[in-house]
Amino acid sequence: MNALGQLIAKRIALQGPITIADYMADALGHPKHGYYMTRDVFGADGDFITAPDISQMFGELIGLWCVEVWEGMGRPAAFNLVELGPGRGTLMADALRAAKVVPEFRAAAILHFIETSPKLRQAQRDALSQDDIGWRDVSWHDGFNQVPDGPCLVIANEFLDALPAHQFQRTADGWRERMVGVSEDGESLCVALAPGPTPALALLPIEVMASNLGAVAEIQPTAIALTRTIAARIGETGGAALLIDYGYDGGQGDTLQAVRKHGFHDVLQSPGEADLTVHVDFAALRRAIGAAARILGPVGQGDFLGSLGVAVRAQMLMKSATKAQAKEIEAAHSRLVDPAEMGALFKVLGVAPHGAPRLPGFE
């Protein structure tokens, strides 16, 4: 067991098996050994590649999306531009560069990043201070509720999948939570079912309760609470949100996965050394928004980017590119939108106030 595995095993020895949600929170966010706290995990040399790393087009189109929505809001003189989990800051850097076409937008934007990793906060600062972005003023927060009052444009790309998930399994005795314990020989972590009901069972929606014997259900209470808070905020003070992630419009059973060096990894083997995520249940997010705000989508990332004009943007970039670069742009375009790649599994959920103009990208 690595250092974090041993700490988790100690915790289990003291308090008994922990939930998968607690395990995820430790593996990703432990202040010393947590996955996002210590390493640069992005890009070809890291563990995985996200859409902003695939192509500048992704952040640029989201930047122009923000400008259009801001115009639809009546061009407020000040608003909060919020990104949750900005990673290396690439998406926002590309967005702010593209938004230079409307200087009044940039002048009105007050930038807030929700980020817990000190290492990534530094990377985000560096990304924004590049010469062609020229942005210095940003506030970092540990949570969305620290963002000051006022209308908000909120962006979250591959953020919700990293929030802790509980897992439950239907047994002959009813639903039981999957817990992380220590194997009999004390050498490794293992998953076992709780012998009786646990508090988180109360979160299972009624329609899931009737699933077949052996069925597995996942719930992300933090993601649900956060979505509810964002929707309430947008419903009350205006703005919009884009929640982009891989997932399904309805639960799909066990989707917990660990990724390291672009391949799948054992979920329990080396906590803090592999990315740990679940596929987001967009139906649960829609339920969380409820009547607090208008819900748009989810639509596939391919349709969303297509409707924002990604094909035209790719053509424009190719015009001034070498042959090799043009090939790369074409490949990046198809990776982002092809349903067999990121175009369908990745989905975009929009949130807007009731009565606001329809958000671009959801036509």
Ligand SMILES: C[S@@+](CC[C@H](N)C(=O)[O-])C[C@H]1O[C@@H](n2cnc3c(N)ncnc32)[C@H](O)[C@@H]1O
């Ligand atoms: C998969 S990365 C997303 C990267 C980025 N949005 C992109 O598109 O490249 C997840 C990001 O969320 C941050 N993060 C994870 N859990 C968090 C939490 N509970 N609170 C705040 N930030 C968190 C990570 O440090 C990282 O910046």
